[in-house]
Amino acid sequence: MSQTVDRALSILPLLAEGPADLGQVADRLGVHKSTALRLLRTLHEHGLVYRQSDQRYRLGARLFALAQEAVENLDVREIAHPHLVRLNETCGHTVHLAVYEENEVLYIDKVESRYPVRMYSRIGKPVAITVAAVAKLLLADLPEPERRALADKLDYPMYTARSTPNAPAFLKELATVREQGWATDLGGHEESINCVAAPIRGADGRVVAAMSVSAPNVVVTADELLTLLPLVRRTADAISHEYSGKPPAKEESSRRP
Amino acid sequence: MSQTVDRALSILPLLAEGPADLGQVADRLGVHKSTALRLLRTLHEHGLVYRQSDQRYRLGARLFALAQEAVENLDVREIAHPHLVRLNETCGHTVHLAVYEENEVLYIDKVESRYPVRMYSRIGKPVAITVAAVAKLLLADLPEPERRALADKLDYPMYTARSTPNAPAFLKELATVREQGWATDLGGHEESINCVAAPIRGADGRVVAAMSVSAPNVVVTADELLTLLPLVRRTADAISHEYSGKPPAKEESSRRP
DNA sequence: GTGACGTGTTGCATCATGTGCAACGGTCAT
DNA sequence: ATGACCGTTGCACATGATGCAACACGTCAC
Numbered sequence: 001m002s003q004t005v006d007r008a009l010s011i012l013p014l015l016a017e018g019p020a021d022l023g024q025v026a027d028r029l030g031v032h033k034s035t036a037l038r039l040l041r042t043l044h045e046h047g048l049v050y051r052q053s054d055q056r057y058r059l060g061a062r063l064f065a066l067a068q069e070a071v072e073n074l075d076v077r078e079i080a081h082p083h084l085v086r087l088n089e090t091c092g093h094t095v096h097l098a099v100y101e102e103n104e105v106l107y108i109d110k111v112e113s114r115y116p117v118r119m120y121s122r123i124g125k126p127v128a129i130t131v132a133a134v135a136k137l138l139l140a141d142l143p144e145p146e147r148r149a150l151a152d153k154l155d156y157p158m159y160t161a162r163s164t165p166n167a168p169a170f171l172k173e174l175a176t177v178r179e180q181g182w183a184t185d186l187g188g189h190e191e192s193i194n195c196v197a198a199p200i201r202g203a204d205g206r207v208v209a210a211m212s213v214s215a216p217n218v219v220v221t222a223d224e225l226l227t228l229l230p231l232v233r234r235t236a237d238a239i240s241h242e243y244s245g246k247p248p249a250k251e252e253s254s255r256r257p
Numbered sequence: 258m259s260q261t262v263d264r265a266l267s268i269l270p271l272l273a274e275g276p277a278d279l280g281q282v283a284d285r286l287g288v289h290k291s292t293a294l295r296l297l298r299t300l301h302e303h304g305l306v307y308r309q310s311d312q313r314y315r316l317g318a319r320l321f322a323l324a325q326e327a328v329e330n331l332d333v334r335e336i337a338h339p340h341l342v343r344l345n346e347t348c349g350h351t352v353h354l355a356v357y358e359e360n361e362v363l364y365i366d367k368v369e370s371r372y373p374v375r376m377y378s379r380i381g382k383p384v385a386i387t388v389a390a391v392a393k394l395l396l397a398d399l400p401e402p403e404r405r406a407l408a409d410k411l412d413y414p415m416y417t418a419r420s421t422p423n424a425p426a427f428l429k430e431l432a433t434v435r436e437q438g439w440a441t442d443l444g445g446h447e448e449s450i451n452c453v454a455a456p457i458r459g460a461d462g463r464v465v466a467a468m469s470v471s472a473p474n475v476v477v478t479a480d481e482l483l484t485l486l487p488l489v490r491r492t493a494d495a496i497s498h499e500y501s502g503k504p505p506a507k508e509e510s511s512r513r514p
Numbered sequence: 515g516t517g518a519c520g521t522g523t524t525g526c527a528t529c530a531t532g533t534g535c536a537a538c539g540g541t542c543a544t
Numbered sequence: 545a546t547g548a549c550c551g552t553t554g555c556a557c558a559t560g561a562t563g564c565a566a567c568a569c570g571t572c573a574c
Contacts, residue, residue: 002299003560004532005265009303016326022551032534037552042259046266050358055551059327061358065383067324069273070316101307101318112369126322260531261561279522289563294523312522 007031008039012059015049019058074099076200076209077108080239084111084211087235091228093215096195098127099208100138103150105129113215130156130164131188133197134210140178141199141207147174162188182233183210184226192217194225198236203244211236264288265296269316272306276315331356333457333466334365337496341368341468344492348485350472353452355384356465357395360407362386370472387413387421388445390454391467397435398456398464404431419445439490440467441483449474451482455493460501468493 007029014020014028026036040057043049047062071077077097084095088111097109105127129135139147151167151174164170177183185195197212213232215225264286271277271285283293297314300306304319328334334354341352345368354366362384386392396404408424408431421427434440442452454469470489472482 001295001302002261002265004259004261005296005299006302008259008262008265009299009305012303012323016323016330018330023549033551034535034553035533038258038532039262042262042266045258045263046269047359048266058330059323061361061363061383063320063324063327064363065361066269066273066316067320070320073273073275073315102304104318104322106318106321126318280520290522291524291564292562295561 004039007035008043011036011039011043012048015057015059019052019054019056021056025057071108074108076239076243079243080200080209080211081109083235083239084109087111087213087231088113090231091213093213093219093225093228096134096212096214098132098134098138098210098212100135100142103153105132105135105138108209113219128157128159128189130154130170131159131185132212133183133185133195134212136174136177136183136185137197137199137210138207140174140183147171159189160187160191162186164188182229185212186222187217194222196225196229196232198229198233199240200236200243201240208243209239211239261296264292265300268293268296268300269305272314272316276309276311276313278313282314328365331365333496333500336500337457337466337468338366340492340496341366344368344470344488345370347488348470350470350476350482350485353391353469353471355389355391355395355467355469357392357399360410362389362392362395365466370476385414385416385446387411387427388416388442389469390440390442390452391469393431393434393440393442394454394456394467395464397431397440404428416446417444417448419443421445439486442469443479444474451479453482453486453489455486455490456497457493457500458497465500466496468496 010029011025014025020028022033022036022040025040026033029036029039040049044051044057044060047060047065049057050060051057076099080097084097088095092113094113095111096107098105098107107127127135129139139150142150148171151170154167154170156164156166156170158165164173181199183197185193185197187194193214193216195212195214197210199207200209200211202208211232213225213228267286268282271282277285279290279293279297282297283290286293286296297306301308301314301317304317304322306314307317308314333356337354341354345352349370351370352368353364355362355364364384384392386396396407399407405428408427411424411427413421413423413427415422421430438456440454442450442454444451450471450473452469452471454467456464457466457468459465468489470482470485
């Protein structure tokens with residue numbers, strides 16, 4: 001809608017691929033060097049872009065700080081965190097919290113496994129949406145047309161032989177998940193890793209987040225992991241309850257006494 | 258430099274404080290509602306801003322993804338990570354990696370303690386710059402005028418009785434650190450937490466990053482932690498060595514065969 | 515039910531602002 | 545020295561961002 005801003009923001013994903021110099025930025029934006037320079041300068045002033053010693057640009061520090069503050073302002077996360085920690089203390093495995101937003105599912109919190117073998121994931125990282133247990137829960141709750149539209153639009157990479165292969169299979173799986181109120185990922189993303197997940201619901205019953213427990217085969221078998229399901233569901237329900245209970249808190253946000 | 262982009266970017270920190278509606282954004286920017294609307298729409302298209310169900314705006318998901326990709330492109334981090342993990346496996350404590358950028362020091366990697374008591378910190382979070390051991394190392398290596406200017410500009414919050422109280426004390430400490438080539442923080446940030454840190458240097462000898470091991474008093478005393486210093490320094494040197502060795506790698510970034 | 519707010523949204527005329535150009539000034543390699 | 549290359553600056557032009565006013569839609573009071 002706003003050409004200038006649009007161009008400026010297009011620089012960010014471009015730099016996310018790696019550092020680039022002025023000429024490269026200008027070329028890929030399709031604008032004159034001087035224009036690119038002014039855009040980069042503005043981004044720089046706001047700390048979103050950093051100029052490294054070789055004069056090339058890369059993404060800047062404020063970006064982290066912003067993402068940081070953003071994630072800390074999510075009230076689901078705030079409420080859920082102590083529950084996640086407690087669950088981790090009980091079972092020892094990696095615990096994740098994820099939300100759906102704008103065609104993506106992403107982790108917003110994580111408590112690391114206490115076992116030496118850990119899985120790779122990181123807060124802020126978009127989740128493998130077609131296979132992850134938390135993603136299934138979040139998408140299963142979308143309004144039907146939106147769910148269908150999204151399912152059609154997605155790619156279905158075959159991470160393993162047990163990955164969801166295509167849209168119909170995915171929609172069928174979502175129906176099951178929606179029905180039973182929990183979800184699993186048994187080796188659908190990484191051959192040796194299994195997850196069980198449960199939904200967190202707001203006061204209106206809609207799924208606002210999902211949490212999961214993940215563990216590699218070498219630590220516990222899929223069957224053993226499934227025995228944790230009741231515990232995971234109880235934890236998710238506890239969070240749901242607390243979340244629905246007191247949403248109007250947060251006194252500090254009103255600025256006038 | 259570019260007014261439009263400047264205004265648009267100013268929205269981000271504003272939303273970082275918490276969700277806001279169109280009117281609030283327009284007011285705080287000092288522009289007309291319609292202008293704010295167009296800016297927000299552009300930000301929205303790029304996923305930097307999300308419109309929640311109550312129509313208010315908050316920071317969006319792409320922000321995380323960007324911060325994510327940015328941190329993964331830092332080659333120091335990439336090289337250092339396995340070393341940090343190994344160090345953590347040896348000593349069991351929390352290991353941090355930090356860089357200096359634009360008047361801030363921030364963590365770019367972290368391996369959690371294997372002890373139940375963990376310290377609060379998060380990747381992307383700006384570090385307590387006047388007391389943290391890694392910050393001392395990074396600032397100690399700045400060119401003298403810049404270091405002095407920065408030291409004068411900083412605040413010196415007294416987190417504890419052992420926090421650095423003011424600029425002269427800080428500069429003195431930096432001189433010591435620069436001299437000895439390592440740094441500590443003994444209860445300067447949190448009464449019961451100690452750190453030892455060592456610098457990672459590029460081929461030209463300049464400090465490009467710093468790493469630290471942190472542990473609370475309840476796990477090991479400060480003296481015990483100090484016995485790890487040689488190990489920490491060896492690790493940092495190993496990273497420095499590897500980092501200086503092969504910086505021109507990264508073949509994939511050239512797009513034409 | 516009706517009217518009066520408080521929202522977010524759209525079309526449009528004005529001119530401020532962003533734009534590309536061309537010229538300048540460094541740095542590096544030959 | 546010389547040329548090629550890259551970042552930077554000043555400037556004239558017109559594109560595109562701006563604020564206004566009017567509209568649309570909801571909520572609330574009465």
